[in-house]
Amino acid sequence: MDELNKQLDFIIELDKLKAIYRQALVKSDKNRFENSAEHSWHISLTAQILQEYAVENVNISRVMSMLLIHDIVEIDAGDMFAFSSATDLAEQEKKELTAAKRIFGLLPEEQFKSFQQLWVEFENAETIDARFAKAIDRILPLLQNMRNEGGSWARHNVAKSQVLERNKYLNHLAPQLWIYVCKQVELAVTQGWLRNE
Amino acid sequence: MDELNKQLDFIIELDKLKAIYRQALVKSDKNRFENSAEHSWHISLTAQILQEYAVENVNISRVMSMLLIHDIVEIDAGDMFAFSSATDLAEQEKKELTAAKRIFGLLPEEQFKSFQQLWVEFENAETIDARFAKAIDRILPLLQNMRNEGGSWARHNVAKSQVLERNKYLNHLAPQLWIYVCKQVELAVTQGWLRNE
Numbered sequence: 001m002d003e004l005n006k007q008l009d010f011i012i013e014l015d016k017l018k019a020i021y022r023q024a025l026v027k028s029d030k031n032r033f034e035n036s037a038e039h040s041w042h043i044s045l046t047a048q049i050l051q052e053y054a055v056e057n058v059n060i061s062r063v064m065s066m067l068l069i070h071d072i073v074e075i076d077a078g079d080m081f082a083f084s085s086a087t088d089l090a091e092q093e094k095k096e097l098t099a100a101k102r103i104f105g106l107l108p109e110e111q112f113k114s115f116q117q118l119w120v121e122f123e124n125a126e127t128i129d130a131r132f133a134k135a136i137d138r139i140l141p142l143l144q145n146m147r148n149e150g151g152s153w154a155r156h157n158v159a160k161s162q163v164l165e166r167n168k169y170l171n172h173l174a175p176q177l178w179i180y181v182c183k184q185v186e187l188a189v190t191q192g193w194l195r196n197e
Numbered sequence: 198m199d200e201l202n203k204q205l206d207f208i209i210e211l212d213k214l215k216a217i218y219r220q221a222l223v224k225s226d227k228n229r230f231e232n233s234a235e236h237s238w239h240i241s242l243t244a245q246i247l248q249e250y251a252v253e254n255v256n257i258s259r260v261m262s263m264l265l266i267h268d269i270v271e272i273d274a275g276d277m278f279a280f281s282s283a284t285d286l287a288e289q290e291k292k293e294l295t296a297a298k299r300i301f302g303l304l305p306e307e308q309f310k311s312f313q314q315l316w317v318e319f320e321n322a323e324t325i326d327a328r329f330a331k332a333i334d335r336i337l338p339l340l341q342n343m344r345n346e347g348g349s350w351a352r353h354n355v356a357k358s359q360v361l362e363r364n365k366y367l368n369h370l371a372p373q374l375w376i377y378v379c380k381q382v383e384l385a386v387t388q389g390w391l392r393n394e
Contacts, residue, residue, distance in 0.1 A: 007246050018235045019226035029216035038215045041238035049204050061258040
């Protein structure tokens with residue numbers, strides 16, 4: 001029962017991700033802030049639906065698992081806006097590493113290692129699966145902002161070049177999605193939702 | 198681009214599940230009601246973590262996909278408390294069937310069929326994967342209520358026999374989890390969180 005108790009403690013710990021709020025807004029729920037748990041659900045399904053656009057072979061089950069766990073570290077480290085300063089982002093990276101050890105460390109040894117490895121793989125973005133996962137994580141805020149008058153971009157005065165840089169993984173990995181993103185970014189500029197820089 | 202546009206419309210439609218609130222409370226976020234999107238995230242990970250307790254061979258990727266999509270119908274049909282009357286539950290079933298056709302129907306034909314089939318499989322609970330998915334969907338509220346002074350059970354005056362009936366899939370499928378559930382239910386009765394009936 002000791003193994004089971006560890007697993008149940010971890011499962012209960014996960015509840016806390018529902019209290020971590022991001023910069024994205026939920027248009028269908030009175031434009032309240034989105035939390036990282038529901039965001040993780042949304043991008044896992046998004047990856048499944050858009051998998052056909054990856055030009056390299058993607059293991060979609062691994063991608064979905066990565067996306068389900070990638071934000072768990074925010075329970076300790078909090079969420080940081082994607083377009084924060086480089087100093088803040090570097091500091092955040094350290095916090096997240098410590099968080100991963102503590103939170104995944106609640107699990108029995110074998111599962112701890114497996115979750116930790118999957119999370120590190122996502123962070124490093126060196127494998128095809130991790131790159132596709134990251135690309136999907138980044139395309140969803142674009143879809144949300146485009147249907148919400150610029151959403152978090154407009155509120156934070158974000159530039160076109162920042163959004164393109166952030167979505168660059170799509171360029172070689174899913175060119176059809178990259179074309180879509182580029183068109184949307186241009187549209188956002190004409191609408192005044194992104195700075196033309 | 199027509200296929201992609203359909204997929205993106207579906208992905209945006211999913212946002213609405215974040216506005217569907219359940220009876221469960223999120224203890225770590227001031228005991229607000231839990232929404233069905235973050236719940237779906239939580240149970241998908243729970244299934245992954247507890248898969249070793251299934252005594253029959255479970256395809257965990259299918260189970261996780263089922264759990265990620267099983268509540269999408271609530272966008273149209275709303276959530277219904279598990280221990281509602283039989284008449285209300287039957288009425289809900291009809292609404293969900295119509296909802297599945299409309300919402301999954303936003304997707305291109307092939308994905309529509311695949312999501313619809315997976316959802317029907319979950320609802321019918323006749324395969325091992327579907328039974329394990331249902332068992333996991335039902336064990337999580339127990340874990341949440343046990344750490345929240347009875348939570349939704351206490352508020353709705355639920356009986357021990359109702360909770361045991363609802364978790365019965367675990368009995369043959371994951372006996373170690375079934376033993377755990379039975380012990381927790383007895384504890385809940387002694388705490389006055391469940392009626393002793």
